[in-house]
Amino acid sequence: MNQDYIKPDNWSIIEEGFDADRVKSSESLFSIGNGAMGQRANFEEAYSGKTFQGSYIAGVYYPDKTKVGWWKNGYPEYFAKVLNAPNWIGINVEINGENLDLAKCQSVSNFRRELNMKEGIYYRSFDAVLQNGTEISVNVTRFLSLNIDELGVINYQVTSKSKEAKIVFKPFLDAGIENEDTNWEEKFWEPKGVKHGDNQAFVTARTFKTHFTATTFMQNSIYIDGVLQEGIHDNVEESIDKIIFSYEVGLTKGQTASIQKLGGYTVSTNHSLDNLIPAAQAILAKANVLGFVALSNNQKQAWAKIWEMSDITIDGDVKAQQGIRFNIFQLNQTYLGKDSRLNIGPKGFTGEKYGGSTYWDTEAYCIPFYMATKDQQVARNLLAYRYNQLDKAIENAEKLGFKNGAALYPMVTMNGEECHNEWEITFEEIHRNGAIAFAIYNYYRYTGDYSYIPEKGLEVLIGIARFWHQRATYSTKKGQYVILGVTGPNEYENNVNNNWYTNYIAKWCISYTLEQIEKVKEHYADDYARVMQKVNLQNEEMQSMKEVANNMYFPYSKEHHVYLQQDGFLDKELITVADLDKSQRPINQKWSWDRILRSPYIKQADTLQGFYFFEDHFSKEELERHFDFYEPFTVHESSLSPCVHSIQAAVLGRMEQAYTFYLRTSRLDLDDYNKEVHEGLHITSMAGTWMSIVEGFGGMRVKKDQLTFEPRIPAQWEGYSFKVNFRNSIVKVEVNHQETKVSVEGDNSLEVIVNGTSQLIKN
């Protein structure tokens, strides 16, 4: 059974009761972030139990030396790791001479965490009896400000339930931290100095190699029963990478001491080196003017604004409601689209498990969410991220023997360089290139903004088309072009020939690129001249590309009337998942790799991923046939699997199945389906959850500049609603078992098609 300790609630993630075995999982689930930084829900006070300490600053990484058993030509020597940043949240609390530590108290009761997603504020409270017998109540409030995104706020309150309690608050900054995930157990941060003034401190450290410099800062103020205590700052312990202040107060029974700690980072990516400390001081000054109450109110308002656009309501199913909001909340905590240098890491700010931050997940899963719930500039920034890394994608392809501007985007990247080192993935899971091209198409399809293509997109498309052109080889035996030795989206097959999805998207990439070249030539003569001169693409090469695209081989079974996942699929022992002994699952934990590879089991949508991207190329009958052929072999051991299947099940009217997949994707982390939530959350698949409602249940599609809906509703729900931002209109869709209501907010009218019927919808 999966975990089941998160209390169902429409707006909050709630844990009740202290369980040391859940601490690491809860640290992931209660993570907070504001797009610029984020942190696991580590305790402020000391904790000697099992914990995974993690604070992260967007875009700050470290190139860790590659660890590998057997080196292959083309592997990166170093690759970017998500980097645990200095700790600013720490507040050691000494109570009558004993350090508060939940792992060592006589008893802990009324322990409660609440991550209020509506407010963007994290609350924690508990009662404890210390070993020395002192009884206390603790209430903590913490948030990372959306408005001042270099600032975090903590209010830490201790109430004495004993007669007398001497409380010493010891807030600290610590740059002497290490990564949970390092290849060689090296330190990543070099201390650069500690400074402090009255109640304020600044610890500056620089990453080795990448030379990101960050000033971590704090400011503390102490209250008793709400009254500010001045002049009690009596001691500073200082070392090369750490500083600890001490504040001592005495409480009588019922009195409450609190420390308000402001903290955060100023980083050299946003400030000059000289200015890191002044910038931090300016932030603190601004925060001081506002004060805690205004800061929290602003936080609630900022989140209200995000929810205003992105909320999805579900009536009659609180677990489903909690799930979707958790997904939307985490996506917004991870990435807000303000900075085209950033991207959406698979674990966001909640863990370190993978190197790099950017996978094809961004293009395949995340862009639709950001396009529909934010200004289109956000999606444009995500596209521009790849444009800015085109040169490195070309270098990457050159390392693998390609030439003449062919581009292969890395499997995983931070700054454009490859961050992965398994030949069967790094060198062979090349379909990722297709998703990057598809996102360009998808952006134009959804926003109607063609300008991106002549400006930037065309160069990316040409690099990608060149790669596919060079990567396909001619099979004399088949008389067609084949793509040998690849890993498709189903990573449970490696080094296969003619993965249908890869061949299909390769052909599509070339054809789409050639079409866009024509279109840009016709309508954007200047851009056309500029780009063609830059990439030096001649007619002969284009002809040859066309030849490859038009003669691409696609494996097909006449017996089953389906495209084959790859040439050898039908040679496998085709035993469905239903007939597989349950004790053997998950196969990626139970089986050796060779056994997984020769089995028919599919990790995530592969052929069906192609049917998802190119739904309009196929009839519903074809979709049904392929769904019925492949889904029974699919073990959904990737977080990215259930959402696509949920959408397709909904399209096929199989609402029970769609609902099951929906719950699995939306509560993947809350219910810990994959038994790994302690390592961090699955951020990118959360966008898939959003898709499974909007595109699956809502049936939203963009067809020739029109927005169409074919809403469906699971039997378990009373109703649901969502909003999308489409061509400068905010379209709201409300569905229940009786009717679908589509309306437009703002000063707009828009023609949409609901269940095939055209409607002109006005505000």
Place this chain on the structure above:
Amino acid sequence: MNQDYIKPDNWSIIEEGFDADRVKSSESLFSIGNGAMGQRANFEEAYSGKTFQGSYIAGVYYPDKTKVGWWKNGYPEYFAKVLNAPNWIGINVEINGENLDLAKCQSVSNFRRELNMKEGIYYRSFDAVLQNGTEISVNVTRFLSLNIDELGVINYQVTSKSKEAKIVFKPFLDAGIENEDTNWEEKFWEPKGVKHGDNQAFVTARTFKTHFTATTFMQNSIYIDGVLQEGIHDNVEESIDKIIFSYEVGLTKGQTASIQKLGGYTVSTNHSLDNLIPAAQAILAKANVLGFVALSNNQKQAWAKIWEMSDITIDGDVKAQQGIRFNIFQLNQTYLGKDSRLNIGPKGFTGEKYGGSTYWDTEAYCIPFYMATKDQQVARNLLAYRYNQLDKAIENAEKLGFKNGAALYPMVTMNGEECHNEWEITFEEIHRNGAIAFAIYNYYRYTGDYSYIPEKGLEVLIGIARFWHQRATYSTKKGQYVILGVTGPNEYENNVNNNWYTNYIAKWCISYTLEQIEKVKEHYADDYARVMQKVNLQNEEMQSMKEVANNMYFPYSKEHHVYLQQDGFLDKELITVADLDKSQRPINQKWSWDRILRSPYIKQADTLQGFYFFEDHFSKEELERHFDFYEPFTVHESSLSPCVHSIQAAVLGRMEQAYTFYLRTSRLDLDDYNKEVHEGLHITSMAGTWMSIVEGFGGMRVKKDQLTFEPRIPAQWEGYSFKVNFRNSIVKVEVNHQETKVSVEGDNSLEVIVNGTSQLIKN
């Protein structure tokens, strides 16, 4: 161009002139060993230039923690590494206060190394002018005794060419050594104590984890112009893992000081812990009684005895002669067949590059050499090594999901446990199992000794047959059994389906096993009962095995009339090696792994390996067709490749090609074809060199208890001869361009077939 600095000589490997860039290569080429221990040709005196220090004790290993980028279920957590042993050869030499160091002399002249293979003795000499101006000549003799295989002998002579020279010899023992090849830069030896007596010292150390304890010992004696100098031992420096003696002598011009150092190891695998030092003392006592001259004479005699049986002569081609003797010499240095716990490591005692010591090379390449040049007990010991590890092979298969006694021998092993961690090799290069069964068949075919099969072989065969039975799966599409997801002998294809060689040997293993079960049942009822009870093999399982063997699928091209290396081979771009740009080779250094995999290029004989093992299953026309199809795609980037092709080219009468392949295999290391000789020699492929003469040029085969020859001779040679031990007869074959002479040594007569004509040959 490959290196070309080894002087051609019939009996010796000779280097003339000092070149610091060649030191590491020569350390490999001049390595010495006696089956029980071995060492690289490191200098005795200090050397601050580039060097790879290595001394090795047979069977002493260390389980190094596995290093891997991405863990897969089934990988071994630790695996055995060949272990650099304590240094006993070291003699620092101080001359007029300056440490002799060839990297720092004013000049070095007349530098010469000679490894006299006839004698089994290594000589080194040079003249040097030190920085302090002292001129000296040095002559060193070193060997590892064949008769007393725990003993090594050094005679180190310094002659003063200056007016006066104060010489301080500082012989030492050092257990504070490290491995060149370690995963985590850990120390492998724990010091256990240093002892010394008059001119003798003993350093005991124990390996971590495996707890092999070795006492490294030395005894020194000093001479001036051949006169023993007594009582000059004046100083001992001692630490926890090292001991250094000092001996000071004064020379006038023309006088020679020499140190005779006896050294070696006594190891807990052969002695009780208490007895390590007494055993060492006993060895020294024995050596003292003999003295240096008798020890060297014994060494020459022992090697003469080895050569008497195993020598191959080649007339008119000194490079070819030197090559084959180098190969035979190194094989005998590495393994003498006395101890069934030992095996033939791919680098012998000359380097550390690979973990473990035993590959399928032993069965596929080495056993024929040892069968024909040693007593049959040696080959039996090599077979027994696998029998003794059968339980671990069953465990290994269980880790990969097999059951019921199915055995998968490790890809690489020391003690039966897997020592490798690449899924595409460790889990998929399963054809190795076939070679282990084939060796059992081959042993019986050659020796006529069936007793091994009922005694031990049958259990191994059943374990292997069970593995193939379970590993094959039924393809509904093909209506036959297939073997999916394997790596064949050509490691330049991974995770392919229906590798012909694998399928063929799998079928053969099952069929051969079922035949042997019948035969043992009929003729060895007791063994049959014992074995069948132990393995619990029922009729039903045997029937099912037979069904798989009889319905195995073999990929075949009707167009090319050849068996296909694997299902997808013909989809590749079939550009021959001749048409491949030379700048792209060796492809394993120039290309990324994916590119290698999708290319048609073959690392070593794959389909042709099957034609080599099962030559009599195919016609010469079939061999020719397959040779002509596959050899043009073969890049021979494995040391094991040229020999098989040389044999087959000879069979096909293509003597120029056979000769080219022969030179490449026999001088692979001498001429450093693969540019890696500095890492150590390719020991196992040396047995392939022997095969390319005996089986290739000599055309020797065993057919139904008869020995047949179809001798051929390269145009470059005047003649060649070899001997084989066959059914208790020593058969000598002498071939020149006019005739073939076959004779038998000893009191025997034997019927052999020469070029199809039966001859009864008497002594």
